[in-house]
Amino acid sequence: MFSRVLYYVFLLFTRYSGWVKRSAIILLLAVAAVFIAGKTYQVWDDDPDRGAIAIKDGAFGESYSTPVYLDQGWDANDSLWFYNTTQGSALLPYDFFLALERPESEELFRSAKNMDRHRYLPQKKTFFNPDALPVGIVRDTYGDKDYVGYTCAACHTGQVNYKGKAIRVDGGPAMADMVGFLKELENALEATLKSADEAKNRRFVEKVLALKNDYGSAKEINADLQIWADRIELYNTVNNSVADGRKVEYGHARLDAFGRIYNRVLQHVINREHLADILSNLVSATGRPLLDQVQIANVLADVDDVVLNDDEFALVLKRLKMPNPDYPDLSNSDMLRFRNSMFNSPNAPVSYPFLWDIAQSDYVQ
Numbered sequence: 001m002f003s004r005v006l007y008y009v010f011l012l013f014t015r016y017s018g019w020v021k022r023s024a025i026i027l028l029l030a031v032a033a034v035f036i037a038g039k040t041y042q043v044w045d046d047d048p049d050r051g052a053i054a055i056k057d058g059a060f061g062e063s064y065s066t067p068v069y070l071d072q073g074w075d076a077n078d079s080l081w082f083y084n085t086t087q088g089s090a091l092l093p094y095d096f097f098l099a100l101e102r103p104e105s106e107e108l109f110r111s112a113k114n115m116d117r118h119r120y121l122p123q124k125k126t127f128f129n130p131d132a133l134p135v136g137i138v139r140d141t142y143g144d145k146d147y148v149g150y151t152c153a154a155c156h157t158g159q160v161n162y163k164g165k166a167i168r169v170d171g172g173p174a175m176a177d178m179v180g181f182l183k184e185l186e187n188a189l190e191a192t193l194k195s196a197d198e199a200k201n202r203r204f205v206e207k208v209l210a211l212k213n214d215y216g217s218a219k220e221i222n223a224d225l226q227i228w229a230d231r232i233e234l235y236n237t238v239n240n241s242v243a244d245g246r247k248v249e250y251g252h253a254r255l256d257a258f259g260r261i262y263n264r265v266l267q268h269v270i271n272r273e274h275l276a277d278i279l280s281n282l283v284s285a286t287g288r289p290l291l292d293q294v295q296i297a298n299v300l301a302d303v304d305d306v307v308l309n310d311d312e313f314a315l316v317l318k319r320l321k322m323p324n325p326d327y328p329d330l331s332n333s334d335m336l337r338f339r340n341s342m343f344n345s346p347n348a349p350v351s352y353p354f355l356w357d358i359a360q361s362d363y364v365q
Contacts, residue, residue, distance in 0.1 A: 045080040045127035051135075052168055053124045059117035067121075067159060067166035072359035079170055082153050084128035086140045089149030092185070092228055094139055095214055097148040098131060099207035101200060103187040110134075118184075119175040119252050121159055121168070145214045155255070155352045171358030173351055177252045179241075186236050189229035193222070230314035237317060238263050242336055243345035250349040259346025266343055267313065272305045275316065278341050284334060291328045298326050 052067040069079070091097075100109040107114060110133065112122035121135040133139075136154025140147045158172025191197075192204045204225075205218045215221050239260050241248040250256070279299065282290045291299070299319045303312050320338065323329045330338065 042081045043075075043077040045084070045129075046075070046077045047080065047124075047126045048076060049124075050076045050079045050168070051083065051123040051126045051129060052166075053112065053122055054166075055112065055116055055122065059113060062161050064161045064164055064166040067168040069168050069170070072170055074170055074359065080126060080128055082170065083123070083135045083151075083157070084126075084133075084138050085151065086138050086149065087151045088140060089151070090140055090142060090147035091149045092147060092232070093214065093224060094146035094148045095208045095211045096189075096225070096228065098211065099204050100185075100188050100192065101204065103184065103191040106200075106203070109185065109188050118177045118181040120154060120181070121157060121174075152355075155257075156355045171355035173253065173354060175253045176255075176352070177250070178255050179250045180252075182232065182236055186229070186232045189225065189232060193225050193229050227311065227314075230318065231310050234310060234314040234317060237335070238267065238339060238343050239346050240336065240339060241345055241347040241349075243340070243347050246347075248347040248349065253351055254349035255352060256346035256349045259344050259348060263343045263346065267310075268307055270342065271307050272300055272303050275303070275308065276300060278338075282334075282338055282341060284337075290330060290334055290337075295326065295328050299328070 049066055050069065054064060054066045056063045058064075074082075097110060101107060102109050102111075102114060112132075112134075115122045115134040120137065123129055123132055123134055125132045129138075131139075133148070134154075135157045136151045137148060138151055140149045155174045155176060155178070156171055157174060158169040159175070160167045160169070192200055201222070205221050208215050208221050209218070215224075241250070241256070276296060279291050279296045280289075280293075284290055299316055303316065308316070317335075319327050320330050320335065328334075
């Protein structure tokens, strides 16, 4: 690319004059400078182990030494750029992910052993990963707040463990249990928010405040904690893999990504009118209407006519299950009927695919 920029600069010198030449040359040189700076920035993280760490007494009774890499034509900085560059996914506030504990213990949710349990690949601190997040889970920034989210590397980086050794394969299929990870994340948020063990919430709030990043009070933290707990529950509810009374357990190394992406698209084209029509036609197993018009109005109160956002959808779900005479208080089976009236059951998991030709390409998407 840089040689192409020089070529265009040469053309400008030979074919144009005056302010057009000067302006265009300045613009092209600025582009070249940005390109060179970007390439320089990519090579700043060059840890020789590519951030990989050894695991002792892991979740599946395994121990392995620091993973080694196949010769795939990538340097350490290529791998680390792939692992740690944001792609715009906002799963949870960043400070929450750093401070969150597992549902039934004080172990950090993001601990290396818990990430290994879900088969996300644990990492140590490196230049682009100062908080030692696992491969493919990265920091994203929107506006003035930081979030944590997935990248392609989370699902497309493989590792083979054998007799105490480990081999890391960039672009290989992951062994990750995404469903188990997201379900435990939902349970961890709920436990932190609602647990009778108030110490868990207090520890969480203290850790978030100590980070001194995006939050300044316990009230603000707990308000956002409720919002994000509802959002993760919404995602898991929409993507419950039950259809026709049969649940498909993904387990490790499999995911119905197409089914989940399809649901995500559907969720963002449904408006209040669509939802009112769906609720009006929702019936039980015996054909009895599940909601009357008053309950429908209550469930949809404050929901805009435009396409529903995540928070509005989460509010609708909460109201549908609310044990109150003004709301329908749907059972789990009736909630599943509601889900099935709008969304696909993502019950066709397959192995994570290889990123073919990753060793031969400068850039892969």
